[in-house]
Amino acid sequence: MSLSVNAKKEINTLIEAVVKKYISKASSKPKANSGNPFVMALLKDFEPLIHRIHGLKTSLGSEMEKIAEIIAIDAWGKANIQRKVKVNVALPKNVFQTIDSIINNLSNAKTLSDYEKERKMIFDACKKPSKTTEQHTYEFDLVVTDPKKKHTYILEMKGPDPNTTEVPGAKKRLLVAIAWAYFSTKSERIDSHFAIYYNNKYPKVYKNPKVHYYFNPAGGTIIQEDFWNFLGKNTQTFNSLTKLFESYGKTNKKKIWDGFSKLIDIK
Numbered sequence: 001m002s003l004s005v006n007a008k009k010e011i012n013t014l015i016e017a018v019v020k021k022y023i024s025k026a027s028s029k030p031k032a033n034s035g036n037p038f039v040m041a042l043l044k045d046f047e048p049l050i051h052r053i054h055g056l057k058t059s060l061g062s063e064m065e066k067i068a069e070i071i072a073i074d075a076w077g078k079a080n081i082q083r084k085v086k087v088n089v090a091l092p093k094n095v096f097q098t099i100d101s102i103i104n105n106l107s108n109a110k111t112l113s114d115y116e117k118e119r120k121m122i123f124d125a126c127k128k129p130s131k132t133t134e135q136h137t138y139e140f141d142l143v144v145t146d147p148k149k150k151h152t153y154i155l156e157m158k159g160p161d162p163n164t165t166e167v168p169g170a171k172k173r174l175l176v177a178i179a180w181a182y183f184s185t186k187s188e189r190i191d192s193h194f195a196i197y198y199n200n201k202y203p204k205v206y207k208n209p210k211v212h213y214y215f216n217p218a219g220g221t222i223i224q225e226d227f228w229n230f231l232g233k234n235t236q237t238f239n240s241l242t243k244l245f246e247s248y249g250k251t252n253k254k255k256i257w258d259g260f261s262k263l264i265d266i267k
Helices: 005-025 038-043 047-076 093-107 116-127 166-185 224-232 238-250 253-263
Strands: 080-091 132-144 150-156 188-196 221-224
Touching: 005 047, 005 238, 005 253, 038 047, 038 150, 047 080, 047 132, 047 150, 047 188, 047 224, 047 238, 047 253, 080 093, 080 166, 093 132, 093 166, 116 166, 132 166, 150 166, 166 188, 221 224, 224 238, 238 253
Parallel strands: 150 188, 188 221
Antiparallel strands: 080 132, 132 150
């Protein structure tokens, strides 16, 4: 069994909270505004429902980090999981210069992302530190420590279509995270990945030029099944999680419909 009874209970509680939030809003209809006058003309009476469903998707997306934490703690142990780690990172100036150089080359399309090469460049810079340092504050979404292998993983969670400004920012945080973890652990057993919690192209291979400009699919990203199965240390974690959502939806189908159907004026 890939998810414990307690983990399932905690995840169900989060799902319930988000669904309740949007069902409770059903009595106050949002102003219809899809931004497309033709869609508005066609689906005017349904727009409040579409609006709330979109809001539910957004809110649930923000809860997925908490669900990831629950699954990771369940599998790795609470002592080995940190979420929303805010750190004042002090690094040698040459390390920050190396990171900036990597990002500038990617931004100017001078090179394609090569995860292993970038990782090595940062380690090399860390081993020959400059005398001057810089300090900046960063927040890392999820830090997982494997106590047996003495390996540290830093993950940045995002949906499949992050906006253009989010991606280079995430790239810099994840490169900084490698250096931060290197100096913290005195080890090269470190990986930092852009974790995309679902593949909106499924069953096709995930493709997003905005992401692939900065993250090499071979190492730089960890997507859908690979992400959830890594967190749960089980090849069935993703399937178990989707079945948990499916089960909640079936069990509460009437309650969900009764709430959301109030948004539609069928007269």
